[in-house]
Amino acid sequence: MQGIYENVKIIGIFCRYGIQQSVDNNGTFYYRPIVYMRNCKNLNNIDLKLPEYLLFNLTKGFKGLGVLNPGTKLEIHCRRYLKEKRNDGYGYPTNIVIANNRPAFPDDPNVLAGMIMVKNQGNPEAENDPINTDLVEIYKNWLKSKA
Incomplete structure (x- = not known):
């Protein structure tokens, strides 16, 4: 051609x-x-x-x-x-x-930490990582505000 x-x-x-x-x-x-x-x-x-x-x-x-x-x-x-x-x-x-249609990482460090904690739940390799329920709740509230 x-x-x-x-x-x-x-x-x-x-x-x-x-x-x-x-x-x-x-x-x-x-x-x-x-x-x-x-x-x-x-x-x-x-x-x-x-x-x-x-x-x-x-x-x-x-x-x-x-x-x-x-x-x-x-x-x-x-x-x-x-x-x-x-x-x-x-x-x-x-x-x-x-094509990259994945969401960007959150800017807020507390939201980011909560996101990582939620994504690692049930992962045996991350069982020793700390979990902070307040940060998990901050992340869930951030998700609701984005919807």
Whole structure:
């Protein structure tokens, strides 16, 4: 694929692996592993409507994440070819990472200590860690205020 392109960042959900059959110039068939992504958004232009699925070659960047489970949210830097209207207008995926939707750590040290105490409950490796019920209660109240 050649032409004018822009570098964009896509976020989407891994759907499945697939195979595309192609034919080279000699008429020989070959199979190319691909990645199906759905619910994709172009973070550079969120108003741009994308197709239901985007397909990417199964590159080293995807392989470096290990075998993905369907539903994994990924962030991908890639090229968007400006003259293409079809699904293959996106290509050359790089900097592929699992999107980080995890909450940030609390800023308040008492809330943070309470959070760690709650998360370690039932963990035999943390049975000797101190537990302060006041800090646990502070953390639970902080959670309620965030909801």
